Amino acid sequence: MSYISSKRIKGRETNKKVRRRVKKANKLNITSLTDVLTILLVFLIKNVSMEVQRVSVPANMKFPTTMSTEDLAKDADTVILKVYPDRILLGADNINVGSLQDLVSDEKTRKNILLFLTDQTSKIKANNPNAVPVLMIQADDSVLCNYISEIVNVSVASRFTNIYFCTLKGDIKEKILKL
């Protein structure tokens, strides 16, 4: 509270000091703010993973279900290749290089894929000579092995030493065998 000297109160001059009524500010309720920040921050810090953001089940793609799982190679630097029934997408930017039929019939498509993958392995090695270039193939389960074989051939020519297929992890063996 501040004090002012009042010279004129009720028509009479006086030197009496009176308190100035200062309007009280409303209290700020930060319960919701701390609520949101605490839960969100704790959950995000615990769960976020850059690898999960990159490697996830693409939309409109059905993975085969398998029982076994393996860890990626140590110091792996992954490049993702998505094979849909009607198109092939390369890299994190999902560059469309053409259809599956183009892959087997059009030399230019194969060359583009080869150039892209070779460029990726070169960049990986340039950034970190100890890194292991890993190609992760995410293919729909209806794609024919004809195209998979062609992709594997191109991948080997691009100096990828480790090739992985992405699948969904299943639990019960008997159930998975009968799928």
Added chain:
Amino acid sequence: MAFSPSKGRNTRMTGMEPLDMTPIMNLFITIIPMLLTMLVTVQLSYISLNLAATSQGGGGTGNGPGGEKIKVVKVILYNNRIEVQEEGAKSTSIPTFFSQGNVKYDFVALDQTITDIKRRNPDLFNIKVVPYPDVTYNTLVRSIDICKIDGFPNVTYSIPETRYYEATN
């Protein structure tokens, strides 16, 4: 008992304060939907691919690094059957079957066959999977998976080759 005005000032009854719904609404409208959308309900798995060494060629037996002979087991995937060829033993043919209007591979029988081979050859860890072009990726991956589960961690991916020989008279 009547209190003096100064004492009564502190015990004056005030009305119930309205309940602040903001934190609860924050929880149900923002945080819980966000956590549910971030929830991952599927678990991804990876299967590595070993590629056939070009020096070994197609068919026949392979040689180990010390030159010793390594028995080769092949799982050949056709569009109407699976053939399991074990060197020195009779090959097993597992035909497809119809189920709910679809043609399906008998992976249960394949699992049993691979298990039997492993039982006869406990020191054998290499197996070759050879899919024909018209076989689906699903069949290929599941065959590789069954081989790995049944004790053959070194699964080699090989492509069927067509060879031409010149006729000699």
